[in-house]
Amino acid sequence: xxxxxxxxxxxxxxxxxxxxxxxxxxxxxxxxxxxxxxxxxxxxxxxxxxxxxxxxxxxxxxxxxxxxxxxxxxxxxxxxxxxxxxxxxxxxxxxxxxxxxxxxxxxxxxxxxxxxxxxxxxxxxxxxxxxxxxxxxxxxxxxxxxxxxxxxxxxxxxxxxxxxxxxxxxxxxxxxxxxxxxxxxxxxxxxxxxxxxxxxxxxxxxxxxxxxxxxxxxx
Numbered sequence: 001x002x003x004x005x006x007x008x009x010x011x012x013x014x015x016x017x018x019x020x021x022x023x024x025x026x027x028x029x030x031x032x033x034x035x036x037x038x039x040x041x042x043x044x045x046x047x048x049x050x051x052x053x054x055x056x057x058x059x060x061x062x063x064x065x066x067x068x069x070x071x072x073x074x075x076x077x078x079x080x081x082x083x084x085x086x087x088x089x090x091x092x093x094x095x096x097x098x099x100x101x102x103x104x105x106x107x108x109x110x111x112x113x114x115x116x117x118x119x120x121x122x123x124x125x126x127x128x129x130x131x132x133x134x135x136x137x138x139x140x141x142x143x144x145x146x147x148x149x150x151x152x153x154x155x156x157x158x159x160x161x162x163x164x165x166x167x168x169x170x171x172x173x174x175x176x177x178x179x180x181x182x183x184x185x186x187x188x189x190x191x192x193x194x195x196x197x198x199x200x201x202x203x204x205x206x207x208x209x210x211x212x213x214x215x216x217x218x219x
Contacts, residue, residue: 006049006052007052007056010052010053010056010057011056011060015057015060015061018053018056018057018060019057021053022050022053022054022057025046025049025050025053026050026117028040029041029042029046029047029050029112030042030050030112030113030114030117031114033110033112033113033114034114036103036106037103037106042110042112043112044110044111044112044153045153046112047110047111047112047116047117048111048149050112050117051117051120051121051124054117054121055124058121058125063125064125064128064129065125065126065128065129066129068125072121072122072125072126073122073126074122075118075119075121075122075125076118076119076122076123076126078118079114079115079118079119080115080119082115083108083115086106087105087108090103140193140197141193143196144192144193144196144197147192147195147196147199148188148189148192148193148195148196151192151195151196152188152192161188166184168181
């Protein structure tokens with residue numbers, strides 16, 4: 001699994017080098033996409049790597065939401081405001097310039113784009129300030145979220161889900177579009193939780209069997 005090695009590599013960076021690393025990956029894979037239709041290899045995996053590095057940097061600098069509440073609130077509200085305005089303005093221009101309409105939702109597409117990155121950071125930091133009582137259900141769902149992300153963002157699974165099973169373009173103009181999207185999201189989440197639970201059981205069983213075999217060999 002690559003994540004423990006990536007995590008350890010980020011921890012081993014000198015803090016100044018980690019800042020440079022974050023700035024470079026954001027410049028190459030996120031800020032560069034402000035240029036219309038520019039993409040130098042950014043994808044959802046790259047977006048996750050960038051966010052992971054940013055979170056490690058935030059933790060190492062001991063930055064909290066309460067200390068920078070206005071900044072992180074701005075990370076959520078300002079990019080969304082700009083994105084919505086861009087959609088309205090470019091859609092209006094699209095009536096005379098066709099390419100403008102094609103570009104109208106550009107800033108909202110892709111988890112690696114500046115709007116998505118800033119909103120994700122703001123929401124993450126906001127979430128760290130929540131006071132939630134822990135219980136087994138919440139812990140179970142929280143533990144499953146990373147597995148759900150990997151499950152539904154795997155390219156063949158994405159193609160199956162959003163090109164064959166749930167074709168959003170066919171319902172986007174229907175009156176029930178919002179409810180449909182919520183239902184699809186919840187359905188994918190529930191299935192993802194079940195798959196992750198099966199994975200945990202299998203891994204537990206395999207670990208148990210390996211430990212038993214090791215004990216028997218030693219005896």
